[in-house]
Amino acid sequence: MDDEVIYRKNRNDLIRYASVLVGPTSAEDVVSTIVLRVLARQHLADLREPRPYLFRAVLNECRTRLDRERNHSTLDNVDGTQSVEQQPEVLAAVLALPVRQKAATYLVYWEGLSVQETARLMGIRPGTVKRYLYLARRVLKGALDAD
Numbered sequence: 542m543d544d545e546v547i548y549r550k551n552r553n554d555l556i557r558y559a560s561v562l563v564g565p566t567s568a569e570d571v572v573s574t575i576v577l578r579v580l581a582r583q584h585l586a587d588l589r590e591p592r593p594y595l596f597r598a599v600l601n602e603c604r605t606r607l608d609r610e611r612n613h614s615t616l617d618n619v620d621g622t623q624s625v626e627q628q629p630e631v632l633a634a635v636l637a638l639p640v641r642q643k644a645a646t647y648l649v650y651w652e653g654l655s656v657q658e659t660a661r662l663m664g665i666r667p668g669t670v671k672r673y674l675y676l677a678r679r680v681l682k683g684a685l686d687a688d
Contacts, residue, residue, distance in 0.1 A: 542586055544580065544586055547585040551592055552572065553589070555572045556568045557646070558600075558652075559602075561643060562599070562600065562640055562644060562647075563603045563606055565568075567606065568660060572675050575595060579594075579595075592662070594663075595661035596646050600641075600644050600663060602666075604608065604641075606641050607640055629680075630684075634680070634685055635647075635677075638680060641663075642677040643677070644663060645673035645674050649670070656670045656674075
């Protein structure tokens with residue numbers, strides 16, 4: 542597979558993922574930054590597993606940006622579903638999560654990935670994903686019960 546095919550195959554998923562983590566206004570910029578950074582050193586096709594590598598890189602870039610900016614971006618209907626509009630309190634609670642918990646929550650609950658797939662994309666162990674999900678559910682339950 543060449544670089545263009547790899548990029549086109551993963552672009553939309555990476556942008557959706559970045560949208561959840563830093564908001565839709567910065568998502569394409571995050572993905573472009575990552576792809577250009579990788580291409581400056583090597584070809585995407587040279588990566589052993591391009592998809593998990595790119596997902597981890599997006600997560601790390603989002604963490605860096607959030608640390609730098611310390612802002613809580615809003616998320617405007619990432620994938621066109623109505624649930625975001627119908628339950629803004631759920632979205633607000635998810636956006637308030639730490640970035641790794643937010644990433645695990647998005648990949649498992651919105652994208653429907655398994656814990657193992659999520660661990661692979663995030664570059665962590667399945668037990669760590671489970672821990673992030675446990676912590677996120679606890680925070681979300683507390684936040685939503687308070688409302």
